[in-house]
Amino acid sequence: MEDSAASKRSVTVADVAKAAKVSKATAARVLGGYGVVSDKIKDQVMAAAAALEYRPNELARSMSTGRSGIIGVVVGDIENAFFSLAVRGISDAARLAGYNVIIANSGEKLDAEKSAVDLLIGKRVDGLIVTPARCDGMDHLHHVRRAGVPLVLFDRSIPELGVDAVTGDDRDAAITATRYMVDRGHRHLAYISAMDDEDGGLIDTGRISNSAVRERVEGFVSVLKEAGLPNPLCSVRFGATDQQQTDAVVRRLLSEASPPTALLASDSLVGLRIFRSLQSLGLSIPSDVSMISFLDADWTSVTVPPITVIDQRVYDMGKLAGERLVARIERTPLAVERLRVGTSLVVRGSVAAPGR
Amino acid sequence: MEDSAASKRSVTVADVAKAAKVSKATAARVLGGYGVVSDKIKDQVMAAAAALEYRPNELARSMSTGRSGIIGVVVGDIENAFFSLAVRGISDAARLAGYNVIIANSGEKLDAEKSAVDLLIGKRVDGLIVTPARCDGMDHLHHVRRAGVPLVLFDRSIPELGVDAVTGDDRDAAITATRYMVDRGHRHLAYISAMDDEDGGLIDTGRISNSAVRERVEGFVSVLKEAGLPNPLCSVRFGATDQQQTDAVVRRLLSEASPPTALLASDSLVGLRIFRSLQSLGLSIPSDVSMISFLDADWTSVTVPPITVIDQRVYDMGKLAGERLVARIERTPLAVERLRVGTSLVVRGSVAAPGR
DNA sequence: ATATGTTGTGAGACCGGTCTCTTTATACAG
């Protein structure tokens, strides 16, 4: 009867103590591994604990110690290879330091991000890694700081917040990639991102709310300006959020008066969509259109032609963020800083001189 | 001073109660949203809570209620698209029911899985979804049941355990795919998996410790037998754990007396590796070798040729597992069962008649 | 008028650990 039925209540230190005929305090000492206990009693308690199949209640433990041993991570979308790789890096760093990771998805929406942060704070995580959907609207992140919970930003930085951030070297990466294409003779280039298309045309790069995208666009634009090419801002397009939208963006772009001959994709998902768009339009890469994508995703190496990409070392970024957060949690004295992880251009076969 | 310094202790119900000049019990009632309180007092308390920026301590709440609102998920490898998609499905189902998800990686190793399960039980998760690395050695899963924590297995089932499992229809999928290739004239086929190569040759399919792989192999073998093809078991190869290993497996396979003309990949990672192996050996698909891969991963549609795959509807599997677990947690009376999610063959271009 | 019911609030036990403080037992010095 009592064997098959779901055991009503779990075994506690008190139960173990009673079975071992010692006080609760003593049992707690050996079970919790603190204080001093004689070997004889220690064995007694351990035996009793094993017999009763005692498992400590981490919740209760967290409550009295004040630390949960959990790191909260808020990402845009776990399904995106960028984030799952980053999470892997974070997890590895966390586990190494004895922490566990709890993940929440924001879907890149500000209010979802807010409630995710609130929830994790409620769970009393020891620290938080957040990929802020927007770099304005950061009240909730201020709350985090005021609550005394260490915070590290990931992929995007918000200098006004005064917290650590781990990002790629986005401006530099964009410059390298853009220059690579310009050097090969391209005069009409376009940058395509999945960010929500806020207000039709882009007027001012400073108004892009995602710092990673902003810096990439700035890098892209700076190279075009430097090369004396016209209307650089008009070549920046947002809204490639799914295949259909991307098809529309690409089609519109290519039907312009002087269509771009080279495309720069803001992430590997956008890159894949662009690849498909071009394919479905019957355009071949790189003879008709050249392209470079951010992130060395697995698909980029097996297409024909393989795609030239900007390798972001996302795993390292995640690991670094995790390590930094652990250092903060453990009160290592460190200056607040922005850590940039270098990128590199992996040249494959998707860029050629523009055919005309 | 006290503004910038990390606020020493968080605001509790008692603090709010004092500020609102009511008892702790009353404040708790309005903050916790239970019991009956007059509107006047309710407003008082809410005002005080807002002023003090009160955030409930979910840890403490969990401790007294006995429920944490967390679902634990133990997966083989989050980086694998199969699992990240599944996690997405689980998360969506969980969030809809008011639960959150905490993820742990087992790396497909039994002892890592054990400690992950222990840890999650310690955190007092309300339920557990586990992708068991092996279908033998399941003491820790028995512990879960004995601890009274609802458990749902994912992707693999262990009938002896008597718990729900959500899996794909692996045998059927393998049969469909294998038959598809046999029907196109292939007489020498091979099945390649990333599972650890336990004891060189495979003697008995019943001894494969991963039920998903076992059923696929069984399906694969049954079709070969049915078609009167020799030595079906010898055509099953394990150990394609990374690119190098896969290269070795493929090379060995193709240098045999009667090399296979068609390959079946156990998952999309193995599929990708096989694709690369064939590419590096200078073999073209499908004229030299045909292949089918499990899982409709994004890369499979952009290769040349695009890969014919078995679509597993992993998101649905995850969602179903999440819903099932929630039902168990909430004590919905349901028979223990194995839920199979149907698969379908997505025909693309990687299978042709064997060239001779 | 008293009995009965309803509603809102307060007091305090409880969850399962940690940890401080106190008490008891043993060792060693004077």
Added chain:
DNA sequence: CTGTATAAAGAGACCGGTCTCACAACATAT
């Protein structure tokens, strides 16, 4: 043989919520 230091074990407060129970105030029934 007493005094003091030291080690080991016990008693109980505490973390921050929930929740039961007691009780007060007021409304309605008899």
